[in-house]
Amino acid sequence: MNHSWSFILALFLSFNLNAQYAPAAGQAGSTALHKDSVLWADWGATPYVWSRGPQDISQPQLGLASNGQPAAAAGPAGDGTVFSLGDGGQATYYIHPPIIDGTGPDFAIFENGFSDSFLELAFVEVSSNGVDFVRFPAVSLTDTAQQVGGFGALEASKIHNLAGKYRANYGTPFDLSELADSSRVDINNIAYVRVVDVVGHIGEYGSYDSRGQLINDPWPTPFPSSGFDLDALGVIHQLPLGLRPLAQAEPLKIWPNPSPRAKALQLSLAYEAGAKLYIYNMQGQLVKSMQPNGPKISLSLAELPAANYIIGYKGQLAQLILLP
Incomplete structure (x- = not known):
């Protein structure tokens, strides 16, 4: 490889490793949405289908996560109760009237992270028919050379389209226009939203982002409250009731x-x-x-x-x- 191409490649890799997304809640340029915002048109009801994952996927003998019940993830955010999904667990909301694509973000997912750096992440998927789900293209730029420990730190600016990017009481927004090119979902008729815990292990148990890269987040968390702690789904743009x-x-x-x-x-x-x-x-x-x-x-x-x-x-x- 000649020296000029080596230099260009080095610049490319450096840019990708240091690329920045929106920062933590309260900082300039943050996309975090507070639970008391006037944007909310509705709040998700109790997830109708769920599947809890283990407290620690590498130690199945510990059993499944058990903190909270699905109803804890219903209604407005910030009520002090959550539904813990465990490693790889998931929960699906049915939304009626459906969510539609408007200007800017269309809905947000809330988690209960206690600081701007202790963040537990999850994928978000949507569906119009309850069968065909499309996942938002998630990106994690967190370095994978060393495992983030169970109480380790993440930077919000290195996380994109992953729920849990922001601390408690601040929702991570999702914009349906990002899925406009998908033939498997109608972005003006989103009746289902699925939240899937990211297993943040940088080895054999790990989850991958949309680029095929491992996602490094706090792991293991071998407790009843393991995995993503689902607090609420806030709806911003929704089909008017008269058009249901x-x-x-x-x-x-x-x-x-x-x-x-x-x-x-x-x-x-x-x-x-x-x-x-x-x-x-x-x-x-x-x-x-x-x-x-x-x-x-x-x-x-x-x-x-x-x-x-x-x-x-x-x-x-x-x-x-x-x-x-």
Whole structure:
């Protein structure tokens, strides 16, 4: 390699390692949004699907994170309660009316970091149909030569599109226009927001950013409050109530519920030709889908184990208890 190209490459690497994003809350240029801002149009309800991760993914014998309940992540931020996701855990909100793309950020995620440098991070994904999720392109420029310890420090200016970038009471904003080129999501009809804990290990258990680089954040945190501590989802731009889809006036109904596995379910729904019905387990995994042929259908789920499920159709959700 000649000397001129070596010099250019060195400059390129130096720029990328030292590139800066918005700084911590309260500093000039910060994008942090305070919980008491006048921007909030609505707050997310209790996540309808969640899956907790372990306290320490390298020590599964410690069990799962257990601090807080999903309802702690509902309503306005800063109420003192959170839902801890654990290593790699996740929680999905259903938002109605849907979030839409407006000028500037469209929603924000709140965590309970106690300082500008103790930051626990999470990916954020959105969906229009509850099945196809698109992840915001996240970037972490934190050096990966040495593991950030369980109570180690991060710099907000080296973090982009990762929830938890800001301390408690300050939301990390997300702008749907960044996903405008995706064919898998309608940025003016975002009915689902998923938060996925980043496992900040710089080795075999680690999570990667949108560039394929490991994300270094405080790890391990082998406590009941392990992982991302989800406080709230604040909505800024939302479809006006008067424009909510017609289907919302005709709720999805299921009977009998609870239902024995051997007994066929009866469903009443706002039928639309071509629309699919989806069934998820409580870990958010799709276990069955079908295309109804009318507003009233009979459905057998004898092949599924007895458990709790979520049935979704055109943005409508209903919980089903399937008995042995």
